Amino acid sequence: MKEIELVIPNKLGIHMRPAAMLVDEASKYSSEIEIEFNGIKANAKSLLNIVMLVLEYKAKIIVRAMGEDEEKAIIGLKTLIENGFGEK
């Protein structure tokens, strides 16, 4: 199991578009991936699960991956989130 702490960098938070990007990225890997915020866990491959977390700007999240390609998955999601989903 691999995990990493990240901070949401875009001003609008995780609204529909970034959530969809996140799910698309997570779906590329076979590992089980979850995102934890304030003690609530969400499946990173389910769109409605992600938006349920209501992640705002500067929210601290934990991305956790379990499986064969967990390392790749963590790197992929880290890059996507840290780049702010192409937003400011």
Place this chain on the structure above:
Amino acid sequence: MQKVAVKKIYNDLKEKVHLALIEGEDGLDREVTETQVYRPGLALAGFTAYFPHKCIQILGGTEITYLESLSSKKRNETLRHLLSFDTPAYIIARDLQVPQQFLRLAKERKIPVMRTILPTNTLILNLNNYLWKVLSAQVTVHGTLVDVYGIGMLFTGDSGVGKSECALDLVERGHRLVADDVVNIIKSPEGILIGKGSELLGFHMEVRGVGVINVESLFGVRAIRMHKRVEVEVCLRRWEDIIKVDRTGLELQTSRYLDVEIPQIIIPIQPGKNITVIVEVIAMNFMLKVYGHDPAQEFAQKLLKSIQEKKTIDFYVRGDLE
């Protein structure tokens, strides 16, 4: 440019418009390219600098009465001039009598002359209607057209992806087949796409492993529909061929037929996935949007608002972690 022979117009409308050919049988091969018909009032009065002579000419009460009011010398002159143009056909409304001279000239010039008992405006309406149907821009699409809850859904995708099977499933659930395999689409004057099947194929359908079946005789008259406005394209793709699917319903993709844009939805096909239900949902969702209610947009707005208020919403999906 699309064209239609006068002979076909005559044969198609003989009964509906009560057309009778009275002269110029030799000219039935003349072709019509214009969807408009014209009443040659000004041409009769001598103004022919602008005379749309390629249109079918309609002679109604006004024209015939005007001709009768002329002296015979003037009338001969006028008719000679009028019939010197290459007109595809003349149609006389209200069963009016035309001067013998007119018929003689028409025979000489091999221009068909037809007569109907219908009033002029009804005749023009019928002709316009018919002409745009046969003359409007047309495109043939490899796909299947089904009326789902009153929404015309065009299924496209590679051969063997399951368009016909999907249509069959929809018919089973009470929806109506318009065309399978070959869909002819025309654009109406209002810019609406109308799709129908080929006359030869009718409601026949090829189902792999079964062969050719007839949907009309199998499922009855409730399962078919002659033509339908094409409103949504549903593109069926194999899962492995998909580059990207829309997950949010916010990104609207469109496709273009005859310069008319319609929404296009790409559905990934996987074994064991029930496409029929998804298609019904697409149809109902489309209707909701038509009625000004966009669930995906509304949800996105609600989410944005929640993020701004930093409030956790308690979704009903909350405990439904996969």
